[in-house]
Amino acid sequence: MAHQTPALTFSGRHLRLDYLCALLLLGVSAGCSSSDRIEQQSQTAASAAQTVSMVLDAWTSGAAPFAYTAGTLQSVGKTLADAEAQIRSAETAEPAEQAALATAVKDLSVAVAHAGAGLQAGNRAGVQKAKQDLQLASRSLAAAYAKYFAPKP
C-alpha cells in the first residue's frame, strides 16, 4: 500500500491542475456572457451604421467612387444581418429590451439595403431618403441600448 502513495499525490496534483483549468474556463465563459455579446454586437452595429452614413456623404459629395461605396454597403449589410442574428439568439433576462435592440438593427439593415438599391439605380433622392431612415434607426438603437444597460430597479 505504502508504495502507492507517490502515485496518488501525483494524480492529486493533476486533479488540482484540472480544477484550475476548469475554473479558468468558467471564469472566462462568465466574462464572455451573452450580455457582453449583446453589448459588443450593438456597438458593432452602431459603428457600421455610422460607416454607411459617412460613406454615403462621401459619395454624394463625389469623394468616394461608386465601386467602393457599393462594396461598403454590401459588407456593412452582412455585418448588420450577423449582428441582428447574434442579438436575437443571445439569452437574456430582458427579452423586451433585447427585441427592441434587434428590431433597431433590423431597421438599420433595411435602410442600408434601400441605400444600396438607390445607389445602384443612381437615384440620389432615394439614397438621401435611406440615409434619413438610417439616422432614425441609429437613434432608436441608441435608445434601446441605453434602456438595455440602464440600471434596473
Added chain:
Amino acid sequence: MKKLVEISLGVVTSVGGFLEVGSMATAAQAGATFGFQLIWAVVLGTICIIFLVEMAGRFAAVSHHTICDGIRERFGFNVFVWPLLATFLLSLMVLSAEIGGVAIALELATGIGFQWWALPVAFLAWLLLWKGTFGLIEKGVSMLGLVTLCFVVAAVMLKPDWTAVAAGAVPSLPAHDTASYWFMSVSILGASISPYLFMFYSSGAIEDQWDKSYLGANRAIAGLGMSFGGTISVGVLIVAALVLATHGIDQVDDYHQLPLMLIPVFGFWGFVLFVASLAIACFGATLEVGLQQAYLVAQGFGWTWGEDRKPRDNPGFSAVYTVSLFLAAIPIMLGLDPLRLTIFSMALTAASLPLTVVPFLFLLNDKRYVGEHRNGILSNAAVIFIIALGFVLAVVTIPLQIFGGT
C-alpha cells in the same frame, strides 16, 4: 556628402519597412476605439525596434554575419531550429497579411473582390524578386512609400489637441473594454517590433557590403528611420481618433472603414491617397518579408544567398521565396479576411519575440563577433527589457487571442 545621401536613403528605406498593413490597421483600430490613449504603445514599440535594428546593423557591419547566421553559429542547430520554425511560419502569416493588404487596396480601387487579387499580387512580387536587384527593391519601393506621409499631413491639418496627444504617450488604464485595450496594445507592439524587420535589416547590411565605417550611418538610419516610421503610425492613430471616432465609428473591424479616415480631410484625393498608401506600403512589405524568408533559410543552412545573383546561380534561395509567396497567397485567395489575419498575426508576433530577441543579448556581447563594438549598458538594458516585455506579452496574448480579441 555621399554618406549623407546614403543615410537619407537608408532612412527612407526603413520607413518603407516599418509601415505596413500591421501598423496601419492596428493604429487605426486603436485610434477609433481608444482615441489617443494607445499612443504610448506605438512610442514604446518604436523605441524597442530602434534598439534592435541598430544592434542588427552593428552586428552585420562588424562581424559580416547576419543575426540569423549568428544564432545558428553561436547556439548550434538544436537551439536555432526553434526561432527558425517560429519565424518562418509567422512570417508566412505576415506575408499573407501583406498580400491581403495590397489585395484590399486593389479591391477598394476597382470593386473587384480581394480574393481575385491575391495571386496576381504574389506573382508581381515574385517577378520583382526574380528579375530585380536588392538596390531596386530596397530603394525603389521605399521611395514610393513616402506617400504614407499623407497621414502625418492629415493629422496636422486636423489640428489635434497636442497636449492630449502627449498625454497619450504615457501609458494609462482604459475606462472601458479592458480586454480589447490590452489586446490592441499587444498587436501594436507586435506590429512595431517585427522580427522580420531587424533580420531583414541585417541581411540588407550584408547585401550593401557594410563595414565598420558604416557604424555611424547605421545609428542614424536606425534612429531616424524607425522614428520616422513611428511618427507615421502615430499619424494614422491621430487621424483615426479624430475622424472615425468623432463620426461615431468606434469599432474598426471592416477594411471598408479605413479609407474614410482621409476622405473628410482631402476629399476624393483622400480616397486615392489611402488606397495608394495601403497598396505601396503593403507591397513593399510583401517584397521584404518574401525575401527575408529566403534569407532566413539560406543563412540558417549556410547556402549561398543574395538578391543580386541570378536565380539559376542560387536555386535554393530563389526556390524559398517563390514557394513562400505562393503559399502565402493561398489563404487570401480562399477569402480569409486580411484585416483579421493581420491583427491575429501581429499579436502572435509579439508573443514570439523572446525566441528571436534573447540571442541578441549574447551575440551583441560576444567579442569574437563584435569585438570592441559590444553593447553598452543601455543597449543591454533595452534588450533585457524587450525580452521581459516579450515574455509578458506571450503570457498575455494567448488567452486574449482566444477570449478577448476582436
Added chain:
Amino acid sequence: MKLLRDLLDKQVVDREQVKIGKIDGLVVELRQGKPPRIIAIELGSITLARRLGAGPGLWMARLAAKLGGKRHGEPHRIAWHKVRDIGTDIEFDVDVRQTSIFAWQDWLRDHVIGRIPGA
C-alpha cells in the same frame, strides 16, 4: 581550440569562397591508446536531423535515399586535411562543383528554377 564553440555550426566556404553550408557534424576516429583524431566534417540534412534525435535522423536518411538514390542516403563528408583556414568562416580546399553537396540545388536548377523564364 574549442570544437563545439569554434567549429561546429560555423559557415563553410570552398576555395572560391562559395558558401556551401554550415559544419553540421564533426567526425573523429577513435584510436587504440591515442587521442581521437578529427578526420572529417559532415554537412547536410541527414546529419542535422540526427542531431534532433535518432528518429528524425533515420527518417531523413530514408527520405534522402528515396529522393536522390543510395548515394544520398549518407551524409556529405569533407576530409579534415582539406581544411585551409579556421576563422569566423571555415575554408576548405575543395571545389563544391566537384562534390555532390549541391546535387539537390543542381537538380532544382535543371528541373525547376532554370526552366522558369528569366532565371
Added chain:
Amino acid sequence: MTIVNLERLAGRRVLSQRGKSIGYIEEIRAERDGDDFVVTEFHVGIHAAFERLSASAIGVAVLDLFRLRRRDGLYRIPWDKLDISDPARPRLLCPMTELSGMKSAPDRRE
C-alpha cells in the same frame, strides 16, 4: 576503425562507472598534433540546481550572464578517461575519486 560523430556529444549527460550522473558535456577541446587535430579533453559542467540548463549552448550562456555557474563548475576530463564509443551514452572510465583532481573554474574569459 571506430568512427564517432562528436556533435552528438554536445549537451549529453555523462555517467560514472556506477551509472551516476556527473554532469553535461559543454565543450570539447582539441589541439594540433602535427598535421592532425586531436581531441584532448571534455568539459563537463556541474551546476547543481541549474544543471539541466547547461545541456544547451543558450543555457550555458544564460548561466554565464547571471554568473550562476559556480566557480568550481567544471570537470576537465582528459580524452582517455571518457568512453565516447557510444555518443548517446558517454561513460567515465576512471573512478569518481579521480574526478576531484579534474575540477576547475568555468572559462568566463571569452
